[in-house]
Amino acid sequence: MEELGLVSELPINRFTDFGAYLGLASGDEVLLPQGYLTGDEKEGDLIEVFVYTDSEDRPVAVTERPLAYLDDFAVLEVKHKTSFGAFLDWGLPKDLFLPNSEMGKEMKEGDKVLVKVCIDNKTNRLIGVGKYAGFLDPAPEEFTTGLPLTGLIFDKTDLGFKVLVEDQFEGLLYKNEVFEKIEIGETRTVYIKKRREDGKLDLLLLPPNRTKYDDGAEKILKILESKGSLKLHDKSAPEEIKAELGMSKKHFKQSIGQLYKARKILILPDGIVLNSTN
Missing domain, CATH: 2.40.50.140 (Nucleic acid-binding proteins)
Incomplete structure (x- = not known):
């Protein structure tokens, strides 16, 4: 069954007391249970469904989406x-x-x-x-230090955190180089520190040689790197700062002071922005 484990747009062939039977590419049918119907459907309508197997291992269609599809x-x-x-x-x-x-x-x-x-x-x-x-490959030799990649944090060991990189390679964040809280299951941008001879990657959460600031300054810097600006400044109300960043006004001022001294940001009348000249 080519639809198994995937989202497919399938036609309604017929209705029963149990729901609607949808047509599969093979010519067979799969049941979409009554609870997934609104009552407005008619024969021939196309419905986008996920197909898997029920508790008795029979194919079934649902309109819900899983956290992962076939081969994910x-x-x-x-x-x-x-x-x-x-x-x-x-x-x-x-x-x-x-x-x-x-x-x-x-x-x-x-x-x-x-x-x-x-x-x-x-x-x-x-x-x-x-x-x-068995599903992973050695990282290509042309992977160079500092290259940004997408990593899924999937395990914690005595050495640090194992990372699935680009759904294809394995890497490691060493615990003595992780200075912030990270969670298993979290997706992060990671940077290559080194490609090992076995094809696995040593990784960093920050680009190599990038200065590590305190937690508050790092949080602000990451927001600015993502959005470009932040509509907060040293005259902003404490409640505003707390709602936006989850930190006190005192901590916020200390953090932007650190970034300003490092020439990472510019403080404008209506907020702060990255310093593009630095």
Whole structure:
């Protein structure tokens, strides 16, 4: 079934007491349960649905969206652990099953784990695969120091945080080089510090040689790097600053003072902006 694990736009073939049967590319049908219908649909209408399998491993269509589709990587929380595997919360009524044979490590309820959504060839149902290494490639040799990439934080070890880079490579943020709170499952821009001989990457949260400021100044700087400006200044009301940044006015003034002295920002009458000349 080519629609399994994906979002597809499917036509309504017919209605029953249980819902609507939608036509698949193969000529077969899949049920969209009654609870997903508004009552305004008619035969021939196209409906955008996600197709997976229900608790009895029958194909079913839903209008909800999972946290990950077929062939996607995602960090998902373990809802239930059993003797034969784990069930992961992926945002749908039926949890995603991770068999023991596909677990990359021991886990317990509440853990967040990296999996790839795959089709189990034996049962033809969607499963999570925690043995991720076989899906990854060595980083290209032309990856140079300072290159910005997208990274998914997926595990914490004694050395630091493991990162899935661009859904294709593995990297590491060393804990002695992480100076802010990061969460498992968080997506960050990361920078290459070094490509190791095994093709894995040593990573940084800041570009190499970039000065590290205190937490408040870093927060403001990241907002400015993203938006270009911030409509706050040293005359702004404390309540305004608290609502926007979650910090006191005193902390805000100290932070922008540090950035101003470093010539990273300009303080204007109506706010602050990045100093483009620096």
